[in-house]
Amino acid sequence: MGTSRPLPPGLRDELITTELGQALELLASEQADVSPLDKSEAIERLGKHLLRVARRMRSPSSGDDLVTSAEVVNDAIRALGDEFGGDHLQVPLRVLRGVRSGTGLAGSALPQHPAIPLSASELMVNGAGEPSLGSVLKQELGCADEVDLICAFVGYKGIEALRPDLRALAERGGRIRVITSTYLGSTSRKALDDLVSLGAEVRVNYQGMVTKLHAKAWLFRRPGELDTAFIGSSNLSEAALYTGLEWNVRLARADAPTVFNRIHQVFDSYWNTASFEQYSLADADRLDAALAEARGFAAQGFSRRAQRTIDKLNDQLEAAYARIQVRARPHQQRVLDALATRRGEFDEHQHLIVAATGTGKTVMAALDYAALGAAAGAVRPTLLFVAHREQILAQARETFRQVLQDPGFGELLSGSSGPLPRDAHVFAMVQTLRNRLGSIPPTAYDVIYVDEAHHSTADSWDSVVRHFAPRELVGLTATPERTDGADITDLFGGRYTTELRLWEAVDDQLLAPFEYVGVDDGTDLRDLAWHSGDYAVGALSELYTGDHERVRRIVHAIHRWVEHPGSMRALGFCVTIAHAQFMAEQFTQHGLKADYLVGDHDQTQRDRVLGRLMAGQLQVVFSVDVLGEGIDVPDVDTLLLCRPTQSPVLFAQQLGRGLRLAPGKATCLVLDFIGQHRAEYRFEQRYQALVNPSAGDIRTQAEAGFPFLPAGCSITLERVARERVLTALKRVAVRPGVSGLLKDFKTGTWPSLESFLHRTGRTVEQFYGVDNRKMSWTRLQREAKSADAPAEPSSPSMRDEEVLLLRRASYLQHVADAMRVNRWFDWLKADEPVSAGELSIAEQRLAMQLMHCLLMKPHTLEEGFNKLWRHPAVRDEIAELLTLNRADLDVSPVPLLGLADVSLMAHARYTRAEVFAALGVGTVERPKEHREGVYFVEHSRVQLMFVTLHKDTRKFSSTIQYRDHALTPDLFHWETPNNWRQESRGTQRCIGQGPEGSTHRLLFVRERSSGPVEGTFRCFGLVDRHGDLEGDRPVAITWKLRSPLPEVAFESARLVTAG
Missing domain, CATH: 3.40.50.300 (P-loop containing nucleotide triphosphate hydrolases)
Structure with missing residues (x-):
């Protein structure tokens, strides 16, 4: 044991050992910042500590010393338990260097080992006396099963240098995937054509100047956890491979398994992102045009070849538009989902979309109209698009034509366009429309979009908008708060339907x-x-x-x-x-x-x-x-x-x-x-x-310096400004107490909790979080001595019971789906308690879910309902909250087909107890207690999987973040518990194999483990296995979701935004 030395001041991040503990004893108690080891990262930390100690062992000088060292390691493995018996080292110690495909003359020769051992990491700099990056890449390609390359620039000379090795890999059945972009126009189209001809899969981001792909990395995949990667400065060019002053780190999975998991996952996430499009030889003209534009030729026109292509397509206009595919950016899709939800769930048909200028409001309108048209069938709905400038109308019509892939769609109606068009799809100036309202029936148009809707309170706009009675009315604006104080929501349903927030638009690279x-x-x-x-x-x-x-x-x-x-x-x-x-x-x-x-x-x-x-x-x-x-x-x-x-x-x-x-x-x-x-x-x-x-x-x-901002963004607060902002934010954390609520309450008359929250700028979560989650609308009304406050119970015991139930009402903030809200609302508003004996099995389970949310644990459902009916104020409180939740519903839940009497819906949120109740596990008195990530329901053979995306909200750690994540809206990467192998009973049952296999699999995902909403699980619905199993302990499984995720759910569950 070493002698304790004084610890220098500064940050530390290490487990406290005996030696370190002795050094800490020399410090004053307030000097050391010590915290308990978080369970979620304990295994990784303990393993690294053991490795650090092992590296200090004395190098063996004889065979006997080798045996002794092996026994030390085996003793440590033995202490872990019998399940790790297969990890014991065999003595004498030997190293497996390869496995041939056959024996004798039929046996194939093993490929050459790379100069850097497969289990080692190194820095490559193309320096004198060391192998070049190009030569090492050739060796890596010679012994890899698959290769992934993400590279800002793919040069022809770089491909030429590696062509034989890439061809050999493809010929022996290896998969080659390449991600690149048109950024700066530096990629060679000929190089991509050669890759495709070799059998590589290539994906290109054509919005290079927006995405700005800078990544340069190779990933070589092999069985036996022998993956390697190169991450650094080198694009795929001859200079980068052989002569350039480059820095590239060669990583081995054996050295950094958690980093490798991250590399795999990020690459796969990019690969499955719609902005990286599959490239084939048929796309050559499009790529040429994009590369030419990226090189700065846009102001002078595209390259000659690209221009000839455009001229040719202009001669065949229908073909030209058919090749255009306009897709919503992720946060634009969230806006479209919100519109669909309000229409489908609430039968609302007047909407106002708020989005900053430049975020594609017209694109969203066109995509929304396309969806309405698809739902309508063969005949498109009639359309009126209103704006105040002819230039805006012309641009809007062109956007609609591109989205609909119809070059003849729509006619303009402006001051210079003559009589009213006969077309059923009109893009009209508001001034011209106003002069012709007398000749246009109010029901002439099924769908109306009002651009720059903040003008709608002006007389010229107001008369136009109020004249029509469309099936769908949508206002579009970047400036909903007018300096004259006019309320523009009056014409559009009284509220903002949805808002494309600024950080979302920046994150989508729309701004x-x-x-x-x-x-x-x-x-x-x-x-x-x-x-x-x-x-x-x-x-x-x-x-x-x-x-x-x-x-x-x-x-x-x-x-x-x-x-x-x-x-x-x-x-x-x-x-x-x-x-x-x-x-x-x-x-x-x-x-x-x-x-x-x-x-x-x-x-x-x-x-x-x-x-x-x-x-x-x-x-x-x-x-x-x-x-x-x-x-x-x-x-x-x-x-x-x-x-x-x-x-x-x-x-x-x-x-x-x-x-x-x-x-x-x-x-x-x-x-x-x-x-x-x-x-x-x-x-x-x-x-x-x-x-x-x-x-x-x-x-x-x-306090953390705003670390999680969209790419390229920063927030810096100078010293004095930072102190003032943090002081104000800390004051906010205290201010919304009971006294703050009472002060705000007394400034007006509040017919409902919704009106109070809207006027005071509070969220439901902020309101119910006051006073350690003891706040309720009932309590606030009483303490403010409101004339509308419900009467208090007469007896002390009844008052205590009511206080407890009112506090637990806040636990219902996640409930917004029609199945629960409508049924519970009907029960709560009934004059008499519900008779449990008259409920169907599915309704009994719905009732159990309500009791579990309120943590009631009655002996019977009948007793639970009677208890609620003793407290009308509690039932009114719950009904008020459910109404609020329903109004803020962000997605439309989807029924789970094939599961009888299961009171769950895909995309709705649930607590664990609710999930088990919905599947008939546990009783109303004793809810099922289960904290693990997997559970098998024996009687219905349903496999449940519970995922928490962010295990620790205090810090980022690759060991606990992102192991489970959405790849696409309908694919989810999931990993089994750490000790499961592919042949384990749990794995086989999970994927539905063998006599004990599951018949259905349900996936539940939450953002984090705490929070009234984010701490509950969103049901991702029924899933099926997609592709092969990967790895052991844990096993990686890709699930195919039967109900694709809406954008708001996909956004929270995906690993990374790419382009």
């Missing part, structure tokens, strides 16, 4: 990445007047206008964070016209050319000012709040947030003005100037626009 910087502006707003949930505009403007020190701080921040301020194109958002004018004057005095635009400026003045900005004659244009679409300038690369904005919608609108994609624009810099705010100011609301809520609450993400 440019952002670099957000929070800067202290030196102001103190704590004593500023506060009205209707925000600062008084007049007082705020008076404070800012004339604050020359604040201007100096803003200018200083620009010079610090903008590389070339003289060439930036910036928009600045101000409080009032006076503030915008003041900022423009001050910036000009500081040497930055600036002007301002406000709502009173006409289009000519707007065009002039914005034209000067784009020409580089101005560096900044200031405006008040967010102007309409007239200020939409894709080339804007900097945003100056010179006023506080806590509304997440308005904040997103401001940011959306700078995130449009444009040639040469990599990111948009957002400088947010932060003062010292009142306690009421809510930072967490504005940051909701920037971050994915599934990555954790805003405070946790802020």
